[in-house]
Amino acid sequence: MSAAHIEVRDLCMAYGSRVIQRDLSFDINRGDIFVIMGGSGCGKSTLLRHLLGLIEPTTGDIRYNGRSFVQANETERDVMRRSWGITYQSGGLFSAMTVGENIALPLQLYTRYSRNEQADIIDYKLALVGLAGYQDYYPSEISGGMRKRAALARAIALDPEILFFDEPSAGLDPISSSLLDELIVQLQASIGATVVMVTHELPSIFGIATNAVYLDAASKTMIAYGKPQELREHSDEPVVRQFLNREPHEASEESA
Amino acid sequence: MSASPPGFELVTDNRDCVVLRLTGDWLQDAAQRPDFADVERELHGLSMQALVADAGELGEWDSILAAFLLQVYQLCRDAGADFSTRQMPDGLDRLLGLAMAVPRHRREPEPRRPWYTRMSGRGLLRELIDRGNITLGFIGEIALAFGNLLRGRSNTRFSDFRECCYQAGPDAFAIISLTSILVGMILAYLGAVQLLQFGAEIYVADLVVIGTLREMGVLMTAVVMAGRTGAAYAAQLGSMQANDEIDAVVTMGISPMEFLVLPRILALMVMMPLLTLYANLLGIIGGGIVAGGMGITPLMYIHEGQTALTLTHLNVGLAKSVVFGLLIAVAGCRAGINCGRSSSAVGQAATEAVVTAIVYLIIADAAFNIIFQQLEI
Numbered sequence: 001m002s003a004a005h006i007e008v009r010d011l012c013m014a015y016g017s018r019v020i021q022r023d024l025s026f027d028i029n030r031g032d033i034f035v036i037m038g039g040s041g042c043g044k045s046t047l048l049r050h051l052l053g054l055i056e057p058t059t060g061d062i063r064y065n066g067r068s069f070v071q072a073n074e075t076e077r078d079v080m081r082r083s084w085g086i087t088y089q090s091g092g093l094f095s096a097m098t099v100g101e102n103i104a105l106p107l108q109l110y111t112r113y114s115r116n117e118q119a120d121i122i123d124y125k126l127a128l129v130g131l132a133g134y135q136d137y138y139p140s141e142i143s144g145g146m147r148k149r150a151a152l153a154r155a156i157a158l159d160p161e162i163l164f165f166d167e168p169s170a171g172l173d174p175i176s177s178s179l180l181d182e183l184i185v186q187l188q189a190s191i192g193a194t195v196v197m198v199t200h201e202l203p204s205i206f207g208i209a210t211n212a213v214y215l216d217a218a219s220k221t222m223i224a225y226g227k228p229q230e231l232r233e234h235s236d237e238p239v240v241r242q243f244l245n246r247e248p249h250e251a252s253e254e255s256a
Numbered sequence: 257m258s259a260s261p262p263g264f265e266l267v268t269d270n271r272d273c274v275v276l277r278l279t280g281d282w283l284q285d286a287a288q289r290p291d292f293a294d295v296e297r298e299l300h301g302l303s304m305q306a307l308v309a310d311a312g313e314l315g316e317w318d319s320i321l322a323a324f325l326l327q328v329y330q331l332c333r334d335a336g337a338d339f340s341t342r343q344m345p346d347g348l349d350r351l352l353g354l355a356m357a358v359p360r361h362r363r364e365p366e367p368r369r370p371w372y373t374r375m376s377g378r379g380l381l382r383e384l385i386d387r388g389n390i391t392l393g394f395i396g397e398i399a400l401a402f403g404n405l406l407r408g409r410s411n412t413r414f415s416d417f418r419e420c421c422y423q424a425g426p427d428a429f430a431i432i433s434l435t436s437i438l439v440g441m442i443l444a445y446l447g448a449v450q451l452l453q454f455g456a457e458i459y460v461a462d463l464v465v466i467g468t469l470r471e472m473g474v475l476m477t478a479v480v481m482a483g484r485t486g487a488a489y490a491a492q493l494g495s496m497q498a499n500d501e502i503d504a505v506v507t508m509g510i511s512p513m514e515f516l517v518l519p520r521i522l523a524l525m526v527m528m529p530l531l532t533l534y535a536n537l538l539g540i541i542g543g544g545i546v547a548g549g550m551g552i553t554p555l556m557y558i559h560e561g562q563t564a565l566t567l568t569h570l571n572v573g574l575a576k577s578v579v580f581g582l583l584i585a586v587a588g589c590r591a592g593i594n595c596g597r598s599s600s601a602v603g604q605a606a607t608e609a610v611v612t613a614i615v616y617l618i619i620a621d622a623a624f625n626i627i628f629q630q631l632e633i
Contacts, residue, residue: 095600111284117320120292124323128354133361140598159319183354190350 005030005162005194006051011060013046020046023221024060026213033188033195033208035228038215039243044198045089047215048166051196052086053077064162082110085155085193089166091147093139099126099150100135106157125153129183145176149183156187163188165197169204177201181208202246206232214240260315262286266298272305275342276328279313282321289320292327299331306338317348326355394590398521401513411514412522420523424485428531431480436468436535439476440542443467448550457550461560464543469569473536475621478580481528482613486588489520490609493592494602502593512593521585528581529574536573568633576624580617587613 004027011024020043028034036044049055051062053069062069064080072080086092093102103122107113113121126132129149139147148168155163168184169177185208188195199205205212205228212231214224216239224231224240232244242248262280269275276295280286299307309325325341329352332339341349404410447463493516496502505512544557552560591609595601 095598113284113320116291117289117323120323120327121319124319124326124355127326127356127358127360128351130354130358131361132355132358133363136363140600186350186354190347190354192347 003030004028005032005065006196007061007063007066008051009061009063011047011050011062012058013043013050013055014058019058019220021215021220021222024213024215026222026225028194028196029211030194031188031192033185033197033210035205035209035212036196036198036215037200037205037212037228037243039200039217042215042217043220044200044215045166048164048196048198052084052164053081082158083161084164085152085158085160085162086164087148087151087155087166087168089170091139091151093147093151093154095139098136098138099131099142099153102139102150103154103157106154110158121157125157126150128156128187129153130179145172145180148172148180152180152183152187156191159191161193163193163195165195165199167199168197169199169201174203178203178207184208202244205244214243262289262321264290264295266295268302273308274299274302274304274306275308275310277310277313278321279315281315282317282324284318284320290324292324295328296331299335304335304337306340307332308340308342309344310342311345311348312343314345317345322348322351322355325352329356330360390594391586391590394593395586397513398517398586401511401518404511404514405518410518411510412518413515416515416519417523420519421527423488424481424523425527425530428481428484428527429534431484432477432531432535433538435476435480436473436538437542437545439472440464440468440539440544441546443472443539444543444546448546452550457547458552458556458560460543460547460550460552461557462564464547465540465561465564466569468536468539468543469565469573471573471621473539474532474573474577474580475617477528477531477535477577478584478617479614481524481531481581482584482587482617483610485524486584486609486613487606489585489588490591490595490605491602493517493589494595494605497593497595498597498599498602517589517593520589521582524581524585525578526581528577528584532573532577536570572624572628572633576621579620579624583616583620584613587616 006028008027009025012022013020013024024047036047038044046055050057057070061071067080069077069080093099094105097105100119100122103125104118107118107121122135123132126134129152131146131149131153134142134146134150139150142150163184165184168180172180181204184195184197187193197204197209209228212224212226212228213222214231214237215221216223216237218239223237224235226235228244231240233241235241235244260280262278262282265277265279267275267277282289307328309328314321325348329339341352344352401410401412405412443464444460447467448457448460451457451459451463493502496516502512502516505515540561544554544561547557548554588609591605591612595605
């Protein structure tokens with residue numbers, strides 16, 4: 001078994017004939033908080049959707065625990081997916097179910113907990129994200145930040161090995177977003193999961209990321225890989241330093 | 257590795273302090289797990305000052321243990337006792353810290369009245385009146401916007417109108433063709449079986465022509481358009497509402513009625529008579545196919561049909577079609593403009609548009625028939 005938890009090899013992503021990113025090769029190590037960063041429209045979310053298997057790659061391979069996900073059939077994929085927890089950009093909570101029912105769904109599908117135990121687990125997961133007592137609310141009745149946290153509670157319902165986040169702090173105020181970052185770090189440290197996160201929020205990137213990849217929209221490939229603090233100081237690519245130092249530059253205007 | 261069964265032991269160190277010793281592997285697959293109720297029962301008799309959870313003999317653990325300990329913590333807090341841990345695995349300690357950090361939210365119980373009081377006649381009447389008010393207000397605004405249009409001071413754009421006409425007209429040809437031919441055939445079958453008993457099957461032509469022109473051609477077109485275009489209007493305007501686009505229109509100083517609603521209503525009022533003409537033609541052809549199958553030659557069918565075909569019948573259908581077009585567009589646009597701001601509200605708006613439009617259509621059709629009967633048209 002190889003050391004890296006997730007391996008991306010020569011991945012090429014395209015919508016039809018329009019290439020989004022090509023030749024992506026990087027490792028995500030076990031226990032990392034890994035950030036996929038880049039300017040708007042560079043294909044960050046597309047890469048995440050490839051990792052999740054929502055879009056098929058044009059060429060290349062994605063391996064989880066050394067096993068190819070791209071070549072796996074649907075049944076094998078479902079088994080692999082069971083150890084993932086995913087939080088979508090706007091939460092992805094089912095609006096027709098209460099928060100409690102949302103968290104109960106994966107428990108009902110994949111565990112043999114009794115009804116009482118399910119209720120205990122739901123209570124505990126909600127307490128973890130600071131939402132104890134919100135079981136009976138519908139997603140439309142709570143605020144955007146709470147929805148994100150409720151979605152996180154659903155994502156960790158099955159004690160996942162990998163947690164995916166798509167823009168966790170999008171649409172949140174700085175305080176809520178730093179609380180969410182803190183929560184992600186705490187959860188990561190205590191359940192030992194690998195975290196993969198798409199974001200362009202610099203506070204999150206410097207605050208919690210242990211490793212990162214930078215996707216460039218102009219050259220359509222990754223141009224930096226490493227710890228964000230080091231990239232900010234020592235990256236060979238001026239674009240990456242500008243991005244991380246929050247300096248305006250002409251290339252970003254074009255690629256936006 | 258064989259898992260040892262999970263368990264716990266309560267030890268009273270001294271008078272005030274209780275130690276909860278956790279043993280074995282607390283995993284979700286374990287066949288027998290202690291229940292929180294067991295702890296609660298055993299603790300009930302003790303008047304404790306503090307509880308220490310000791311994990312010195314704990315094997316493996318997962319969420320089920322954390323959930324268990326959280327409940328113990330809550331019990332302690334409610335009883336006013338201190339809760340602490342000893343020799344906890346690092347991760348578990350952190351998780352408990354997180355879970356205990358935020359106090360439990362208590363939902364204010366909403367006063368829920370029993371269903372029969374909510375079904376009161378007065379409440380229903382008020383709701384009906386409210387809905388009526390909204391619709392009347394909407395119609396009033398349309399009238400004002402139309403007035404502005406006539407005086408040439410409107411923000412309605414011709415290009416929008418043309419686009420809406422295309423969506424409501426040519427795009428609907430295929431489905432209108434199918435439904436109207438089939439309805440013509442249904443009419444012919446219905447009549448032919450009865451008329452055959454009297455040897456009067458030639459009058460199938462009269463029945464199909466009059467039935468299609470006056471009633472079925474326009475009604476079926478309207479029903480199809482309510483499902484197709486009315487729902488589309490509600491969904492378009494509803495998603496614009498959810499996307500803040502309607503607010504953008506208003507803050508640009510443009511009336512959404514003139515800019516968005518009027519072109520749609522006018523387009524449907526113009527296209528409905530044209531579609532009805534087309535549906536009438538195909539309906540009569542459809543009837544002819546069935547009549548042909550019953551031994552009536554096309555020439556006989558056309559000849560007999562001509563005697564029944566009068567301008568009055570045609571005009572009755574066309575007059576209805578304009579009004580039906582107005583009703584479908586009003587129902588669709590009203591549902592869209594008054595849509596909520598969530599994505600589920602857009603779906604509700606589309607459903608509401610179709611249901612309201614069809615109710616309007618049936619009521620209006622009945623009213624038309626009564627009026628025409630009285631006027632002997």
